[in-house]
Amino acid sequence: MNRVAYKYRIYPNNEQKExxxxxxxxxxxxxxxxxxxxxxxxxTHKGFKNITPATYKDEFPFLKxxxxxxxxxxxxxxxxxxxxxxxxxxxxxxxxSKKNDQSYTTNNQQCSIRLSDNxxxxxxxxxxxxxxxxxxxxxxxxxxxxxxxxxxxxxxxSLLVEVEIKPLERNDxxxxxxxxxxDLIVDSNGNKYKNHKYLSKSQKKLAKEQRKLSHMEKxxxxxxxxxIKVARIHTHINNQRNDxxxxxxxxxxxxxxxxxxxxxKVKNMEQNHKLARSIIDASWSRFVSMLMYKxxxxxxxxxxxxxxxxxxxxxxxxxxxxxxxxxxxxxKWTCPECGSVHDRDYNAAKNILSKGIEMLTKDGxxxxxxxxxxxxxxxxxxxxxx
Ligand SMILES: [Zn+2]
Numbered sequence: 444m445n446r447v448a449y450k451y452r453i454y455p456n457n458e459q460k461e462x463x464x465x466x467x468x469x470x471x472x473x474x475x476x477x478x479x480x481x482x483x484x485x486x487t488h489k490g491f492k493n494i495t496p497a498t499y500k501d502e503f504p505f506l507k508x509x510x511x512x513x514x515x516x517x518x519x520x521x522x523x524x525x526x527x528x529x530x531x532x533x534x535x536x537x538x539x540s541k542k543n544d545q546s547y548t549t550n551n552q553q554c555s556i557r558l559s560d561n562x563x564x565x566x567x568x569x570x571x572x573x574x575x576x577x578x579x580x581x582x583x584x585x586x587x588x589x590x591x592x593x594x595x596x597x598x599x600x601s602l603l604v605e606v607e608i609k610p611l612e613r614n615d616x617x618x619x620x621x622x623x624x625x626d627l628i629v630d631s632n633g634n635k636y637k638n639h640k641y642l643s644k645s646q647k648k649l650a651k652e653q654r655k656l657s658h659m660e661k662x663x664x665x666x667x668x669x670x671i672k673v674a675r676i677h678t679h680i681n682n683q684r685n686d687x688x689x690x691x692x693x694x695x696x697x698x699x700x701x702x703x704x705x706x707x708k709v710k711n712m713e714q715n716h717k718l719a720r721s722i723i724d725a726s727w728s729r730f731v732s733m734l735m736y737k738x739x740x741x742x743x744x745x746x747x748x749x750x751x752x753x754x755x756x757x758x759x760x761x762x763x764x765x766x767x768x769x770x771x772x773x774x775k776w777t778c779p780e781c782g783s784v785h786d787r788d789y790n791a792a793k794n795i796l797s798k799g800i801e802m803l804t805k806d807g808x809x810x811x812x813x814x815x816x817x818x819x820x821x822x823x824x825x826x827x828x829x
Contacts, residue, residue, distance in 0.1 A: 452576045463570075466590070469508075472506075478536060510547070516548040551587060581604050587602075589603075619704075621705065628730075636691055688729055700744065702744070702746070704746070758783055760778065761780050763780035
């Protein structure tokens with residue numbers, strides 16, 4: 444079983460908005476209050492006290508008005524944040540703020556979360572018939588739902604669905620991918636997938652509106668309007684990009700059994716300020732994570748070829764290492780040894796493929812960089828958002 448989250452826009456009426464505001468508030472209140480009480484308790488008693496929502500319900504009767512599952516989920520989240528802190532793998536558990544935490548999660552119990560009227564409405568515990576825009580289908584059983592409100596006052600519902608995914612029909616194709624800045628991907632068959640133009644168009648617009656925003660007086664109503672405008676452009680860019688990356692990663696997964704990619708240490712490259720912008724735009728890391736979880740669903744093999752492997756410098760025909768090709772500006776070069784003419788990225792993709800296959804077949808053992816992923820359902824990883 445795999446878990447997938449599907450996010451949809453919802454259009455609550457005023458009464459429903461009021462109810463959501465109450466839920467967000469109560470969840471935040473319970474989370475923060477119980478967290479600080481637990482920390483106090485730890486100071487005096489040196490122990491862990493699992494404070495439940497029931498503890499506060501007499502003193503704060505408004506907690507009774509909201510979905511008790513929402514509070515129960517807040518309790519679970521708080522406990523994992525608290526415990527992670529004491530295992531010192533995480534920073535101190537953060538308190539929820541009104542600005543950033545406008546969400547709550549509830550569970551499906553005997554169809555308490557369900558769609559109705561041709562999927563035009565969704566019902567959740569304590570809140571009936573919320574208008575929903577179901578822009579894509581999902582298959583499987585709804586486990587839980589998270590309601591959220593964005594800074595630009597839009598509401599969303601994210602449904603966590605459990606689904607069994609059938610493996611694709613097998614093929615013997617393998618492919619190498621070079622991730623780049625000019626082209627998002629060049630593959631070892633010579634295909635190039637552009638970093639879409641519309642992204643940079645939207646980004647120009649974003650930069651313009653952000654500049655406007657920065658000149659507006661703090662606290663003014665115009666500034667508030669502008670803030671919402673900027674947030675909308677952000678969402679738009681994000682949606683466009685996700686859509687493109689989903690289609691592209693699915694295509695590559697469908698067509699190839701073995702996929703070799705460069706193990707990019709994106710973080711290292713981000714230190715270079717000029718490159719950073721392009722890297723974010725290109726969304727390499729998002730693309731790679733989409734490939735990884737789709738591979739785990741459909742049973743493809745992903746091989747990460749180590750970065751120190753000089754994929755751009757080797758001639759894919761004869762293996763000669765051309766150190767001059769290290770320079771990023773050189774897009775085309777001719778091998779001084781065998782005379783082959785190389786497109787920089789296409790050549791790199793071919794080298795990534797042959798190195799990956801070499802790693803896969805070496806001594807018949809699996810190299811460390813071969814990803815045998817756990818099915819997502821059995822790990823604690825966040826499920827992918829579709
Ligand atoms: Zn050569």
